[in-house]
Amino acid sequence: MTTLSLLPVWAIDVIGSALMIVGSSLCLRLSYQILAHDQEDPLATYLFWFCGALFAFAVSRAMGHLVRHLLVLGGHPDWWQGLSPISGSINTLTFVFIAAVTLFFQRIQTIIDRMARDREKIERTSRELLDLNRALESTVFERTRMEMALRFAHDIRNPAVIIGGLVRRMAQEVDRMPAADGERLAGVREQAKRLEEMVARFESVRTDAPGAFGPLDLSGLAEECATLLTPEAAEKGVAITQSLSPALLLFLGNARLMKIAIMHLIRNSIEACRSGQAIRIVTALTERGVGLRIEDNGPGIPPERLSRILTDSAQIDRRGTGLGLSYVKQIIEGHKGELTIRSQPGAGTTVEVTLPTHLGVLRERELSPPASGG
Amino acid sequence: MDGVWLVPLALVAPSPVFALQTHGGEGPYLHQMAHLLFLAAMVLFAWRIQQSRLIVHRPWRLMAAGAWLLALWNLWAFVGHFIEDAMPATSLLQEPGQAVPWLALASWREVAYFVVKMDHLLAVPAIFCFYFGMRGIYRSIRQPPPPTGRGGA
Structure with a gap:
């Protein structure tokens, strides 16, 4: 009859058990670091619980296997007989624990999805608000600019027109004025004209308004x-x-x-x-x-x-x-x-x-x- | 003190206390049911990750892979327990002083036993899928977030 040594099985069992302890410990450590980064993140909290349950499962199972091998190799199989039901029970409990934690994932996912949607909505609204605020500021600026220009034009229009009119009438009699006075009058007339042009420019603000x-x-x-x-x-x-x-x-x-x-x-x-x-x-x-x-x-x-x-x-x-x-x-x-x-x-x-x-x-x-x- | 008259009654006519349930052989059944529960939880976990927006991120794909492997491991172990129970004790041969027993390959049961006992070939990759997934999630929170969605946790 063909026989096969169980050494490969035992070797894989021992090495595998050690790797399970190492792997699950590393997972637990990482989950703790993720949670420490943001303790209010529900997903981080969930991952910590998940890795904790995984650690409990992996360690309880791995320790049970390793202890069994140690006791059997050490010539105490009867000790293992006594410990085996306890080890198996703890292992079974960890199965139930990890299943219970995993079943909460749907709830966590719902919360995370809703938080992501709310965050997107807030970002979108913030962008719209910023856009609106800019447009409002621009509107207020343009309105204020127009108001000031029109008020200025309104206030100086009459005096400017009167000065211009009086100077033009005086200019009709420039031939009867001394030359020096005539030159001064020409200077006043030029400034009056510039004043009238300035009024016109201010009044044109109304029609020069930007497209928006x-x-x-x-x-x-x-x-x-x-x-x-x-x-x-x-x-x-x-x-x-x-x-x-x-x-x-x-x-x-x-x-x-x-x-x-x-x-x-x-x-x-x-x-x-x-x-x-x-x-x-x-x-x-x-x-x-x-x-x-x-x-x-x-x-x-x-x-x-x-x-x-x-x-x-x-x-x-x-x-x-x-x-x-x-x-x-x-x-x-x-x-x-x-x-x-x-x-x-x-x-x-x-x-x-x-x-x-x-x-x-x-x-x-x-x-x-x-x-x-x- | 109302029930004190019951005491002599109990002493006079003792009988088995049927209200107290004794526990005998439900251990294996409980263990197997726990494997099925664990299997279902892992399948659900993997499926929910795949249905969610998390699946676009590699770390979460690794988490889903770990869950699938662990589900497979549960199925493997579930079947393995049945095979172990079905295998006769005479299949294991151990001489005095021999540390590791030998397996007599008398039928398909012994061959199946040899294979299913190497369940760590599934469990260890599962654990390390979870580890690499968690590592990816941890790295993503330490980097600036990408412009679209979450990179991890």
Whole structure:
């Protein structure tokens, strides 16, 4: 009969057991170092538990095998007989332990995936915010530049024109003046002309505005935004109607920022409304400037939320449409406009945007204050 | 003191206490069930890594490989225990003073026994797959993060 020495099996068993102890120890050490790097990382915590369970399994099994070989080779097989059930039981327990730890991986994975999605969303929103802030700063800068130039031109236009006119009349009688006076008059006339040219240059700032900042039609913007969002509203069963002023409602602004603001306001209404409810968009020339009104017959906003809706970064709707009404308010105020919100629970919400027709403050006529918001 | 009258009753009519369960031969069954549980856990672990976004990173592919190997090891050990039980004690030959026994290859059982006893050929690679995976994860957190996704932990 063929016989085979079990020496290779024993050798592999002994070497393998030693390698299991070494390998699992190294894993445990690495997991500890990963956890020490970031103790709040759930994946690092999980890996530490996993490697701990792996270590318990590997060491208990390896030690059992090594002890058995030692005792048998040392002539004490009966000792192993007594120890074997204990060793086997510990080994079995480690199987259950490592299985239990591993089964938590799905939960950890869900948490990590959600953290990654939230992080991406935060990064995306931060980039959008940075972009918007830059555009707002640029708008404010351009507006301020125009205001200063136009105010300067306005203040010196009349004196410059008067001086120029008087000097030109005096120039008609230059033949009756001494030559020296005539020369002085020519010098004054030249400076008067330069003053008039300077006024003209300052006034041309209005037409020299860079592409992003210029005259806009509020009705056109409202119509464009409403048209873009009508399919989204229709999907939800919400109707959008428009009542736009036939006259041009011109104001100076940044088209991109204003579109973002108007779309955000309309989208808020869409998200607040349920199927069967409606949104009405109205533009008109008001006593204070050009006006946009977005009315809906949705559920309304509770008073406690309304009071802080324009100051919080939080959304009306938990799902969020991007940046928050506080940023919309910033955009409107960057255009020297006003944003007010009136709402009553169960009675819908009305959002009003008023913008100056020219660069300057809204006419200061007293109006009855809004019921809430703004 | 309410049950004190039960004591004489117990002394008068002692009988086997059937409420206490004695434990006999469930050890092997428990051990084998634990192998199956371990196997299922490793398969699930490997499959979940492969379904997640972690699989794009090499360290996690190594972790999944380690899990698959450990699952295979469990199956190997599970079968090995049955073969060990089925093998007659007379198959192991050991002369007095001989340190290492010899195996009499009387049937396929002895050959299978010889093979399945070398289960470390699966377990050790599994452990080292985990080690190299963990090492990759550790190295990735010490480097600047890549522009897309996480490089490891």
